[in-house]
Amino acid sequence: MRLLLAEDDRMIGDSLRQALRLEGHAVDWVYDVPAAQSALAAERFDLLLLDLGLPARAGLGAEPSAGLAVLRALRGRGDTTPVIVLTARDATADRVAGLDAGADDYLVKPFELDELSARMRAVARRHAGRADPALTHAGIRLDPATRQVTQQGRPVLLSAREFAVLQALMQRPGAVLSRAQLEDRLYGWGDAVESNAVSVYVHQLRKKLGADTIQSMRGVGYFLAAAP
Numbered sequence: 001m002r003l004l005l006a007e008d009d010r011m012i013g014d015s016l017r018q019a020l021r022l023e024g025h026a027v028d029w030v031y032d033v034p035a036a037q038s039a040l041a042a043e044r045f046d047l048l049l050l051d052l053g054l055p056a057r058a059g060l061g062a063e064p065s066a067g068l069a070v071l072r073a074l075r076g077r078g079d080t081t082p083v084i085v086l087t088a089r090d091a092t093a094d095r096v097a098g099l100d101a102g103a104d105d106y107l108v109k110p111f112e113l114d115e116l117s118a119r120m121r122a123v124a125r126r127h128a129g130r131a132d133p134a135l136t137h138a139g140i141r142l143d144p145a146t147r148q149v150t151q152q153g154r155p156v157l158l159s160a161r162e163f164a165v166l167q168a169l170m171q172r173p174g175a176v177l178s179r180a181q182l183e184d185r186l187y188g189w190g191d192a193v194e195s196n197a198v199s200v201y202v203h204q205l206r207k208k209l210g211a212d213t214i215q216s217m218r219g220v221g222y223f224l225a226a227a228p
């Protein structure tokens, strides 16, 4: 997933970003309300992790529920990007206000990364209108919860980035995803993008899953072949 993390606490933000990257997500991190708003206006994200206690302006201190402004502006223009709000333990009113303003779920700090990951998957699933947590296509089954992939029932071992590429393709079988769209799923803003990374991951996926599994459309992108 490509995530936007809006969190002013540098320690929490840094550890969250590292942990989420290890799970194969591309994470962009902003520290205040204006930066979150311009990021959301400029790019599409699969999920927004929104701390409600954010600085209302760059350089100021955090205010208890300033992050609600980000959520209200997003929903106000009809943007349905999934949002999980992060709140302090004693901020019940904030959680209610967050859900009322259109958040999909919330987490109370401090939280375990496992719980955040599970809630992210649940929110993404509901957003996509799927009840079954696993994606299946042409004998391949990808389970975002366990991060396991099988082909005709046999386990296939993938790296985090191979998994991310396959997941992006399996979420929209038959759709052609451009190299840039796939790079978006692999890298955040600060990351150096290796120029041929996507073709390398596609090459490795073909070796593991079969040469015909992922088709290329020259100059356009990649897509999953239909079931044989």
Ligand code: CA
Binding pocket: 007, 008, 009, 051, 052, 053, 054, 062
């Ligand atoms: Ca905060």
